[in-house]
Amino acid sequence: MRYLLRRTLHAVFLLFGVSLLTFLFSALTPGNYFDEMRLNPQISPESIAALHTQYQLDRPLPVRYAHWLNAVAHGELGFSFAYNSPVAPLLWVRARNTLLLTVTAALLAWLLALPLGVWSASRFGRVPDRVVSWTTATLLVIPDLVLALGLLILAVRTGWFPTGGLVSVGYEEFSPLHKLGDLALHMTLPVLALVLATLPMLVRHVRASVAEVLDAPFLRAALGHGIPHRKLLYGYALRAAANPLISLFGFSVGTLLSGSLLVEVVMSWPGLGPLLLESILARDLYVVIGGVLLSMIFLVAGNLFADVLLYWADPRIHTAVSPK
Amino acid sequence: MRPLLKVENLVKHYAAGRSTRSKDRLAALDGVSLSIPSGETLALVGESGSGKSTLALCIACLETPTSGSISFEGIDVATLDENQQRLFRPQIQLVFQDPASSLNPRWTALEIVSEPFLVQRRFTKPDRTVRALQLLDRVAIPRKLAGRRADELSGGQKQRLAIARALALEPKLIILDEALSALDCSVQALIANLLLELQASLGLAYLFITHDFAMAAHLADRIAVMDRGRIVESGPTENILRSPNHEATRALLAAVPRFIESPSVLVTA
Numbered sequence: 001m002r003y004l005l006r007r008t009l010h011a012v013f014l015l016f017g018v019s020l021l022t023f024l025f026s027a028l029t030p031g032n033y034f035d036e037m038r039l040n041p042q043i044s045p046e047s048i049a050a051l052h053t054q055y056q057l058d059r060p061l062p063v064r065y066a067h068w069l070n071a072v073a074h075g076e077l078g079f080s081f082a083y084n085s086p087v088a089p090l091l092w093v094r095a096r097n098t099l100l101l102t103v104t105a106a107l108l109a110w111l112l113a114l115p116l117g118v119w120s121a122s123r124f125g126r127v128p129d130r131v132v133s134w135t136t137a138t139l140l141v142i143p144d145l146v147l148a149l150g151l152l153i154l155a156v157r158t159g160w161f162p163t164g165g166l167v168s169v170g171y172e173e174f175s176p177l178h179k180l181g182d183l184a185l186h187m188t189l190p191v192l193a194l195v196l197a198t199l200p201m202l203v204r205h206v207r208a209s210v211a212e213v214l215d216a217p218f219l220r221a222a223l224g225h226g227i228p229h230r231k232l233l234y235g236y237a238l239r240a241a242a243n244p245l246i247s248l249f250g251f252s253v254g255t256l257l258s259g260s261l262l263v264e265v266v267m268s269w270p271g272l273g274p275l276l277l278e279s280i281l282a283r284d285l286y287v288v289i290g291g292v293l294l295s296m297i298f299l300v301a302g303n304l305f306a307d308v309l310l311y312w313a314d315p316r317i318h319t320a321v322s323p324k
Numbered sequence: 325m326r327p328l329l330k331v332e333n334l335v336k337h338y339a340a341g342r343s344t345r346s347k348d349r350l351a352a353l354d355g356v357s358l359s360i361p362s363g364e365t366l367a368l369v370g371e372s373g374s375g376k377s378t379l380a381l382c383i384a385c386l387e388t389p390t391s392g393s394i395s396f397e398g399i400d401v402a403t404l405d406e407n408q409q410r411l412f413r414p415q416i417q418l419v420f421q422d423p424a425s426s427l428n429p430r431w432t433a434l435e436i437v438s439e440p441f442l443v444q445r446r447f448t449k450p451d452r453t454v455r456a457l458q459l460l461d462r463v464a465i466p467r468k469l470a471g472r473r474a475d476e477l478s479g480g481q482k483q484r485l486a487i488a489r490a491l492a493l494e495p496k497l498i499i500l501d502e503a504l505s506a507l508d509c510s511v512q513a514l515i516a517n518l519l520l521e522l523q524a525s526l527g528l529a530y531l532f533i534t535h536d537f538a539m540a541a542h543l544a545d546r547i548a549v550m551d552r553g554r555i556v557e558s559g560p561t562e563n564i565l566r567s568p569n570h571e572a573t574r575a576l577l578a579a580v581p582r583f584i585e586s587p588s589v590l591v592t593a
Contacts, residue, residue: 216425216426217420217421217422217425217426218425218426218427218428220381220386220418220420220426221418221420221426221486221489221490222439222443223386223413224384224386224413224416224417224418225413225414225417225439225440225443225444225492225493226409226410226411226412226413226414226443226444227443228410236428239430240428240430314430315430315473316429316430316473316475
């Protein structure tokens, strides 16, 4: 239990540090949201100064940070200048869409990577394994952006998939089944782009870790007891190879999230990605900080989940951390 | 009398590097023949790389030989299909050199010893535990260690555990692939005596693979010497020790450290 407590404490400290740094960096960038108003002759310098005071932009940085932290503690994330509304509800809708995309992509990528990697490892060095190796290597060198654009071109040319958005026009009037189908159709391309971008890395890691344990004498011994081949691969070898893969799972959540931000922008998916991009360009300070913090929370949650899984999967950790 | 295990003219080639041309192939076994009668020990002695372990894997059906035949109690092992093979496997069990990597480090001693029953779907759960505990008694592992994980045991205890696991399915032949080499001398002697006891009480046959002539002499009824994929010399233990004929045998014998009587110093001849 001490292990989990320690990991959670780590996570909290990490989030705190990230919030401080993002706040600092975004606040220290020159200019702010209201600077462009100065170009407008109809707005007097006095009203701009009044806006600064209203949004506390004239107060010193530590005070603003303390103020913001206090707001976070009360479940608020500040106020958006551009949307003229609190940040939290704005972010929640977008975060939900991003999560929908990344969770689906993560599940799909892992469900494909495990059997593919194990299959490849069990035929290590033979033709199927080489085909998998070459395909994944090729996919690895294609940048995410090119992949997403390529898929978009495919959608435009064929018309099989919608080229953007979350749902079709008139979504509210659809039947529940139709709604689900419409959403799935809209999700296909972005999810595909994300899966294609992460799958090669996952497959190669699964293959390498399984191939490494496959020669272990204790697997030979099990084979000598007459265990079926499939059970040996999935029941024994995969479990023995699980530790680095579980850690990789946490890491893959991170890469999927950052990949998702990009794919969302390219495929106009209404997630955190486009919102972050817009608000960075507009210097909508609190939206940027909130968005970064939220992605960070997802990332930390993914890693924490991996730590919990690791604790559950490997009994050796129990004693390593808290000796009897 | 028909021998328990009869290997005839066994050949195993490995592809060397990436080439598939036959002349680039590596012959790990180059026409090996041997036989082991029921309840006896054959020591297979040879330098590392002479093909001993490949032979062990072929006999245990963990590698497919390129040509030649292996028959066990008159059954040609190569003709078995996958299901028959699964039923046949319990007859021959292996103990490996490195006890640390041959036991699943995540499992407790009890789980390791009852695993073979589980794989072969033998007995009910309480029965499996009772039998596993009996196996631990048999190899003199205290019952209070049954709940320990493999990585918490000493080297000697791990190797006892590996032997207990090999015994679980009541095999007729146990292949000991350098099973003593990774252990301390004092532990080696204890395990060697345990092996002799088990042989006497259970009527096991051993294929004892080693490069250590002294241990081979202690355990084996017969010795076969292997060199570069062939058996170059074989016969009853005393004959081989007294009058070694082949170059490889003499080289291996010369490597055994011994005491010289008159000046009481240890020299390595």
